[in-house]
Amino acid sequence: MAALNRLLRAGAAVRLPTAAARRCILSLAFSGGDARQGMPGRRDPVSRNVQWVFLGCPGVGKGTYASRLSQLLGVPHIATGDLVREELASSGPLAPQLADIVNQGKLVSDEIIINLLSKRLENAEANGESGFILDGFPRTIRQAEILEGVTDIDLVVNLKLREDVLLAKCLGRRICGQCGKNFNVASINVKGENGRPGIFMAPLPPPAQCMSKLVTRADDTEEVVKERLRIYNETSQPVEEFYRSRGKLLEFDLPGGIPESWPKLLQVLNLEDHDDKQSAAA
């Protein structure tokens, strides 16, 4: 992963690596296997360390599903939004600048985000981790090009949900200030109309021990969420096309909350058997 880091940094600070450099880095960066072979999601994902990306609008549940899959597949879940929030909480030199950007719902610069990601990958390397599920990265075409230049992403899952539901989910999101887990107090029950399916999502209530420690993200206000959705549509949606045109994009319309969506997601990823085995072993 050290080579990947060096290249991520170089790509962010200077220019994209040359094709020859990319090939060299590809062989060095990850020992997880040759991701250029086969169709995305077609190989047995448990026989190697997956290198997946989760895309989707704010509030869609990228963190929830990416985190569950990372546990199932034994790879780190790396969420750039979490890295940004950790940097903010650490009150490091970047914190004031980041707070302004995040609280307005804007994107952090590619350079800063790649530096944060590189640091996280260094830790991963030190901990002997390999493979990953990236959540919230890449979010710009430039980030996608840099990532594509340094390693092979073998599957990009694009989670989709209607915009009124996304807003309600963001406004209902609560986080335990102590354990960091995400919950949701929104009860969503939207009737289908004009050919659009209805959608039901039960609240995800916190356990008693988290109840008094719940906090709301500063960027989960109606105004800021609307701005994040606007920026997603403008800047991040082209990233979907970037991966679609490379045959790596798996579109997944969430049919409802976790109880309905999780089994269907496992099914489209050909992972139901693995989940069964894990449950049996637990």
Ligand SMILES: Nc1ncnc2c1ncn2[C@@H]1O[C@H](COP(=O)(O)OP(=O)(O)O)[C@@H](O)[C@H]1O
């Ligand atoms: N890849 C990225 N590029 C630029 N900014 C990012 C990136 N990932 C996270 N951020 C910043 O961190 C904030 C929170 O990210 P995240 O938790 O992923 O939020 P969201 O719910 O909007 O998907 C974003 O609004 C943005 O300011």
